[in-house]
Amino acid sequence: NAGVTQTPKFRILKIGQSMTLQCTQDMNHNYMYWYRQDPGMGLKLIYYSVGAGITDKGEVPNGYNVSRSTTEDFPLRLELAAPSQTSVYFCASRPGQIEAFFGQGTRLTVV
Amino acid sequence: QKEVEQDPGPLSVPEGAIVSLNCTYSNSAFQYFMWYRQYSRKGPELLMYTYSSGNKEDGRFTAQVDKSSKYISLFIRDSQPSDSATYLCAMSADAGGTSYGKLTFGQGTILTVHP
Numbered sequence: 046n047a048g049v050t051q052t053p054k055f056r057i058l059k060i061g062q063s064m065t066l067q068c069t070q071d072m073n074h075n076y077m078y079w080y081r082q083d084p085g086m087g088l089k090l091i092y093y094s095v096g097a098g099i100t101d102k103g104e105v106p107n108g109y110n111v112s113r114s115t116t117e118d119f120p121l122r123l124e125l126a127a128p129s130q131t132s133v134y135f136c137a138s139r140p141g142q143i144e145a146f147f148g149q150g151t152r153l154t155v156v
Numbered sequence: 157q158k159e160v161e162q163d164p165g166p167l168s169v170p171e172g173a174i175v176s177l178n179c180t181y182s183n184s185a186f187q188y189f190m191w192y193r194q195y196s197r198k199g200p201e202l203l204m205y206t207y208s209s210g211n212k213e214d215g216r217f218t219a220q221v222d223k224s225s226k227y228i229s230l231f232i233r234d235s236q237p238s239d240s241a242t243y244l245c246a247m248s249a250d251a252g253g254t255s256y257g258k259l260t261f262g263q264g265t266i267l268t269v270h271p
Contacts, residue, residue, distance in 0.1 A: 049199075076257055085164055087244060087261035088200070095256050103258065135199055139257055143188055147199030 047071050051136050051148035058126040058155045066121040066151050068136030074146075076139040077119040079103075079111065081132040082150075088135060094119055126155045159183050162245050162262025171271050175232040179245035179262045182226065186247040186260075189221045191230045194242040194264070203243075204230070235269045242266050 052067045070077065075096045080088040080103075090103030094113040108130060110122040119138075123130060131154050139145040162179040169175055177191075188207055192200035206212045209223045218231040228247075232239055245262040 078258070080261075085263055087160075087162070087263045088246075088259070089261075090258055093256060093258060101256075137199075143190070143205050143257075144202045145257070145259065147201070149199050150197070 049136055049138050049146050049148035051134075051151050053151060054149065055152045056154070058123075058153065060126060060128065060155060062126050063122070063124050064126070064153075066123070066134055066136075066153075068119045068121065068148060069117050070119075070136075070138040070146070071117065072138060072140070072146065073116060074138035074140050075116070076141075076145075077113065078137045078139075078145065079109070079119070079121045080135045080137065081105065082135060083132050091121065091134075123153075128155050131155045157182055159260050160245065160247060160262045162265060164263045164265055166266040166268065168268045168270065169235055171235060171237060171269055173235050173269070175235050175239070175267060175269075177230040177232075177243050177245070177265050177267070179228050180226055181228070181247055181260075183247070183249070183260070184226075185249040187250065188248045189219070189228045190246040190248075190259070191217075191219060192244040192246055192261075194244060196241075200244055232267075235267075237269050237271055240268045 078093045079091040092111040094100045134151045136148045137145040190205040191203045194200040216233045220229045244264045246259040
């Protein structure tokens with residue numbers, strides 16, 4: 046049972062480069078979320094989706110984009126990477142109940 | 157003012173101690189109150205959740221919610237070295253209604269239990 050899978054686990058980007066963080070879940074959950082975690086700051090919501098084709102902005106969406114073409118996949122796109130986007134990114138999914146299941150995270154450094 | 161405030165610690169205790177972790181919040185719409193545990197370089201995992209006010213116990217862990225004071229707590233009894241982790245409080249207004257179960261997190265408290 047894979048749960049929520051994120052790739053890559055680590056990445057170093059140069060300023061201005063772009064990349065896509067992949068997130069896949071095999072639990073058939075409708076709700077999916079992207080959070081970023083900075084030291085001492087908890088997790089902040091970037092984008093979320095309530096089902097295929099439906100996405101919306103969270104608290105800190107600037108500099109990011111998402112798409113949700115299938116129930117399983119919820120990729121996060123970074124365009125024109127900036128040092129402020131250095132963070133640990135977590136994808137999560139949830140059925141209609143309380144518990145959210147998180148992936149292992151992607152550690153991104155922008156230099 | 158942040159919606160959720162959590163004392164970031166860090167907190168270091170001896171094995172067997174009682175640990176108290178706390179969060180305050182300002183949004184009266186929050187109905188679900190959760191504690192997530194996050195081991196180093198791992199994703200958060202749900203430890204406990206409480207709906208509305210009251211207490212909930214699960215083994216060595218007790219979660220308390222006081223909505224009148226906008227204050228939640230997690231108590232860990234007989235703490236063990238394996239409890240060493242970051243503890244994050246999280247809150248949401250609903251499980252899937254108009255807030256879509258979005259979580260608002262506290263800053264996290266780093267707990268170390270030494271033998």
